[in-house]
Amino acid sequence: MDQQSIADRIIEVLEPYLGPHNARTAVKTFARRVFQRTPDTLTSEDLPALLDGMRPMLRTLVGEDSAESVLEAIKREVKA
Amino acid sequence: MRFRVLVAIPLAWAVVFIVTDLLLQGTEGYRIFLRTEIELVKGLALIGCLAAAFSFNRGEYLRRAWLFMGGCMFFLLLRDLTMLPAIESSIESIDLIQGVLVVLANASVVVGIYMLAQAWRVAGLELPGTKGQRWAGLLIAVLLAAALGGPGVINNFIELVGGDAAALTGVAMALGDMISLILIAPVLFTALALRGGLFGWPWWLLTASLVSWLLYDGVLEMGPYLGAGEQTVRSVSEMFRALACMFEFSAGLGQFYIVRRTKEDSQA
Numbered sequence: 180m181d182q183q184s185i186a187d188r189i190i191e192v193l194e195p196y197l198g199p200h201n202a203r204t205a206v207k208t209f210a211r212r213v214f215q216r217t218p219d220t221l222t223s224e225d226l227p228a229l230l231d232g233m234r235p236m237l238r239t240l241v242g243e244d245s246a247e248s249v250l251e252a253i254k255r256e257v258k259a
Numbered sequence: 260m261r262f263r264v265l266v267a268i269p270l271a272w273a274v275v276f277i278v279t280d281l282l283l284q285g286t287e288g289y290r291i292f293l294r295t296e297i298e299l300v301k302g303l304a305l306i307g308c309l310a311a312a313f314s315f316n317r318g319e320y321l322r323r324a325w326l327f328m329g330g331c332m333f334f335l336l337l338r339d340l341t342m343l344p345a346i347e348s349s350i351e352s353i354d355l356i357q358g359v360l361v362v363l364a365n366a367s368v369v370v371g372i373y374m375l376a377q378a379w380r381v382a383g384l385e386l387p388g389t390k391g392q393r394w395a396g397l398l399i400a401v402l403l404a405a406a407l408g409g410p411g412v413i414n415n416f417i418e419l420v421g422g423d424a425a426a427l428t429g430v431a432m433a434l435g436d437m438i439s440l441i442l443i444a445p446v447l448f449t450a451l452a453l454r455g456g457l458f459g460w461p462w463w464l465l466t467a468s469l470v471s472w473l474l475y476d477g478v479l480e481m482g483p484y485l486g487a488g489e490q491t492v493r494s495v496s497e498m499f500r501a502l503a504c505m506f507e508f509s510a511g512l513g514q515f516y517i518v519r520r521t522k523e524d525s526q527a
Contacts (some may be wrong), residue, residue, distance in 0.1 A: 198456030239382040245521040
């Protein structure tokens with residue numbers, strides 16, 4: 180339950196930026212790409228590596244500074 | 260800034276253009292009005308692209324893409340400058356210079372739109388729909404582009420081969436238009452992938468700009484065959500040119516705003 184909520188929390192932060200479709204797809208894609216796992220298996224220990232995997236995507240879309248801000252927001256949301 | 264404003268600005272501009280165009284038709288000031296309006300929308304499109312480009316850091320992917328987009332308007336404005344009587348009459352090989360500037364403008368916009376259309380791939384996003392649906396979308400765009408841009412490419416190429424150097428401008432414009440129109444499909448799919456999200460807005464506005472260019476070409480190509488008079492074709496096509504440039508301006512401003520707002524929102 181707790182593991183599921185980590186993926187949901189990340190999706191919640193990304194949704195206003197990427198839209199519901201891509202927020203969900205991005206978490207699914209990067210969970211698979213980085214860990215070869217499904218989003219529901221993500222734990223808080225996976226967060227740093229997952230965010231590293233997502234960094235190039237966000238940098239491409241909004242540049243380095245804004246990407247770092249979004250990644251920080253995800254970290255805050257998951258830790259809350 | 261609300262994104263609806265960025266949609267409303269080009270539409271409001273088009274309405275004002277059509278009303279002013281109708282009022283000034285046949286007057287001495289009409290030519291000046293038209294020329295000024297054309298240069299103004301190109302200038303605004305350039306400003307939008309530069310605002311978008313410089314919201315990114317040096318070397319970042321979308322900074323390069325927006326600089327290429329702006330490069331088109333920069334070269335076109337430079338070409339228009341060479342059309343001033345004082346400059347045009349003082350340079351012997353002006354046709355060639357103008358042709359080269361148009362080639363550079365079209366090459367620049369093709370690279371820019373291609374980069375924006377490929378941003379989803381570079382970012383590692385997934386497009387919506389099946390592969391078949393995406394190929395169907397691309398095929399429709401190719402057919403529309405060939406129907407509207409193809410005759411222009413062939414006619415100008417024949418003239419160029421026949422020794423008319425000025426036809427180089429026509430070939431470059433028609434070819435650039437054709438390729439840009441084909442790229443409507445991937446730009447639209449990127450917008451669809453990001454639908455409902457802040458990051459999708461520049462792609463929606465860019466799609467609107469490309470569709471306006473499609474209609475601009477459509478009116479110029481099909482208008483006379485549909486019985487429209489020369490003045491009607493000119494006015495309607497210029498309205499679509501204004502829409503295309505103003506939607507590009509809005510797309511650039513939207514991109515600038517998104518980069519800034521994302522940074523501020525996330526820090527809050």
